[in-house]
Amino acid sequence: MHTLTVALGERSYPIYIGPGLLDSGLLKQHVRASQVLVVTNETVAPLYLQRVVDSLSGLRVDTLVLPDGEQHKTLDTLERIFDTLMAKRHSRTTTLIALGGGVVGDMVGFAAACYQRGVEFLQVPTTLLAQVDSSVGGKTAVNHPRGKNMIGAFHQPRAVLIDTDVLSTLPERELSAGLAEVIKYGLIRDREFFRWLQSNITALMARDPRALSKAILESCRNKADVVAEDETEQGNRALLNLGHTFGHAIETATGYRLWLHGEAVGAGMMMAAQMSEMLGWMPAEQLAPIRALLEQARLPLTPPGSMTAADFRSLMALDKKVLDGQLRLVLLQGIGAAVVTDQFDVQVLERLLEQSCQH
Amino acid sequence: MHTLTVALGERSYPIYIGPGLLDSGLLKQHVRASQVLVVTNETVAPLYLQRVVDSLSGLRVDTLVLPDGEQHKTLDTLERIFDTLMAKRHSRTTTLIALGGGVVGDMVGFAAACYQRGVEFLQVPTTLLAQVDSSVGGKTAVNHPRGKNMIGAFHQPRAVLIDTDVLSTLPERELSAGLAEVIKYGLIRDREFFRWLQSNITALMARDPRALSKAILESCRNKADVVAEDETEQGNRALLNLGHTFGHAIETATGYRLWLHGEAVGAGMMMAAQMSEMLGWMPAEQLAPIRALLEQARLPLTPPGSMTAADFRSLMALDKKVLDGQLRLVLLQGIGAAVVTDQFDVQVLERLLEQSCQH
Known part of the structure; x- marks a missing residue:
């Protein structure tokens, strides 16, 4: 134990x-x-x-x-x-x-x-x-x-x-949904853990007990560190929300019924990674390994076909990370390094939404 | 101001x-x-x-x-x-x-x-x-x-x-209901304020602005002191609940409809004072001035005729001041001195309930 x-x-x-x-x-x-x-x-x-x-x-x-x-x-x-x-x-x-x-x-x-x-x-x-x-x-x-x-x-x-x-x-889909949050810790603050996940994703999907145990331990360690520093999300705790603003919009649009939370976060993280790359904040070559890992975890990489860019716009305006009218997003500067910011080119967000909703 | x-x-x-x-x-x-x-x-x-x-x-x-x-x-x-x-x-x-x-x-x-x-x-x-x-x-x-x-x-x-x-x-009844909580501060921790209330109850009932202003100021001062010492009611803040355990039972029994909160607290404080006297904790001669002040404030002194001792027993068992099965009450050791305790003779509580519900 x-x-x-x-x-x-x-x-x-x-x-x-x-x-x-x-x-x-x-x-x-x-x-x-x-x-x-x-x-x-x-x-x-x-x-x-x-x-x-x-x-x-x-x-x-x-x-x-x-x-x-x-x-x-x-x-x-x-x-x-x-x-x-x-x-x-x-x-x-x-x-x-x-x-x-x-x-x-x-x-x-x-x-x-x-x-x-x-x-x-x-x-x-x-x-x-x-x-x-x-x-x-x-x-x-x-x-x-x-x-x-x-x-x-x-x-x-x-x-x-x-x-x-x-x-x-645990049902298969729930395993994948959980892995979305596991992968999140690697993406936002633990590049070494991300590499370990790349090497062990097959074992994790096969429910190898030692691999699962290690993934849970490292995830909880990361989470505990972030929470201890910022219990009520005045600052860096918001990094834990990578993919969640897009993900919450997906969940709300689908009535919390069709998608599991982790699945929505998976697609949301892919969107955040793409936007980070489009902004020029994350090196282009890091997009492929993120996509590959999410794919191996059998997570969706795009929002549901029924959603339009307008749906996202409307639903994201209600997100808790909106402060006094300003949308804040968690974005990547690379694998293992995330930022919370409202200082991004809104045109890029628009392009991301249009492109993500073209199925 | x-x-x-x-x-x-x-x-x-x-x-x-x-x-x-x-x-x-x-x-x-x-x-x-x-x-x-x-x-x-x-x-x-x-x-x-x-x-x-x-x-x-x-x-x-x-x-x-x-x-x-x-x-x-x-x-x-x-x-x-x-x-x-x-x-x-x-x-x-x-x-x-x-x-x-x-x-x-x-x-x-x-x-x-x-x-x-x-x-x-x-x-x-x-x-x-x-x-x-x-x-x-x-x-x-x-x-x-x-x-x-x-x-x-x-x-x-x-x-x-x-x-x-x-x-x-403010309607008449609401004025009286408010005075119940004002009188409470005198009873639980401020004997001097209680004396001032005895002298000024007529002015208060006539809505004399200076008297009302003074009563509000002294009440808020007492409340602010108690809250600053014990924000989340781990200890002495519970003294502010004088009359409230009996009062909440009255409000719940009457569906929060017939009695104003302050009216229920008025009758509840009278019950707490009587029980304190019956326990021998409060000098008998202090009961009359309490009754007189509540009467002058036109507050009810007994619970509604429809309530039985059994109603009180059942409703009080759900009170927030019940800790692990033990009922705690705010009682008086005299005007200006209250205690929160579960160390009282339950027989006396029984007698009080029987006597209060004999209309």
Whole structure:
């Protein structure tokens, strides 16, 4: 087992990574009082819920099973969590446990941020994407029909428990979607990791446990470093959003239904890389290896055929990275070096959108 | 004009108290970017909305008028604020302005806490209750059908602007409801202020501007001191909840419709005082002056006739002050001295409930 720490002063917490952690007793060690609510979804529940509940024996354990899918990451579903907490009379010392992917983690974290103005929660991510990204760092949210993650809070978990065994049941598409965020760390700040990924992408796609474990560890290490420096995204944390402005537009345009978050980020990163090259900021020869790696991870490289440049324009104007009317994008100066900026030639963005939407 | 400061490090902010502040230009000074959303309710809008909007000339000003009343302090109404922010494309640098009573302030504050994971907001309280209590201190929330203020956040405003002129249009009942929270400060920590209130209650009920101004100033001073010491209610801030556990039960039992919050707190404070006397903690002779002051403020002294002791038991078990199954109450050791404790004889609570519900 590997242990990392997200260093945030009194809000610091451990990330545990290893096989067989789900019912190892580690989870129970991080429950402060006698009452817990385990929230999961209908896909994960039959696979892992009972094992988690069993590992919490001796506590008052309630469970809630939500529908699966990004389209359910709404205020309405959030309300179901509050209803359960109230009906089962959970007090301010309760602990919420998020057992599932990014959707479950984001919603349970936000519910924990708001219930009685803040209770504790633990992350038990069961998708690669949640393990390498959304379960770490305390960003919680639900979607608004007009934009992704628009309603939320910064609320750090007390611990993140990553059982690498659960990846054996992960659908192919979810594996690829998770690898999009893994590749992101290489692109934005870790050229050595990018090279390692180029050498090990076949092993990762074949779910080699050692390769997956290393990819998760390096991703979490990168994420923890960035979050420790900038918890509430006043500065460099925004680099983690490479591909996300384009990606969120894709997800919103497709109703959070057709594309997985990681797939949208994959296409979004390709768009960001192309725009960086068109601006002359990234050497042209670096575009091919990025495309090759995303392709090997079986990620989409272009937005859905139904989207127009006008769709992007309209949806990106609502992105959280718009400050006082000014669109900011994460762009590359090369593999391993990203910047957040609103100082780019808008004509180039226009050309990118037109070209990306010509299928 | 008086200016107080709520001392919270980088989250410190001013409270301005005085006549004619609504359109004095002070509000605009606290807007950081070019975009604001003024949220108010249908009672306040015809009286003051235009003046506030006019005072913000030069900015992009959107407005939203909500229905009036505690029964609308829900997630559904909150969603209307998000819908407006999204439809009008407000970015992360927007400022929300809460123009109204406690319901508007609590909801707008919570919307500001969650929109894009946190934007700035200003409080412009138009009821006495909001001016002396809910607009100061950063507690924001909406109600859950099963309990008051159960879903919320700590999110401090950037400034509180209290125009004492607006009290001239306040309905009688609202004046009394506000005085409940004013009297609370005397009871929990300021015996001298309690004495001043005894001497000036007639002037206050007659809306003497100087008396009201002094009552607001002393209330805000007390509140600011308590909040500066304990922002997120880990300890003494809970003293501000004198009468609120009983009061919240009354509000929930009556569907947030029949009783104003301050009225419920008035009856709740009387119950807390009686219980304190029954426990032998507060000298018996202090009960009469408390009753007299609440009576002169035309506040109810007993819960509604429809409520039973069983109703109280059930509703109080869900109170936020329940920690791991243990009910905590704010009780008095005398006028000007309150304690938060779960160390009381439960039999006495039972007797109090039985006796309070025998109408």
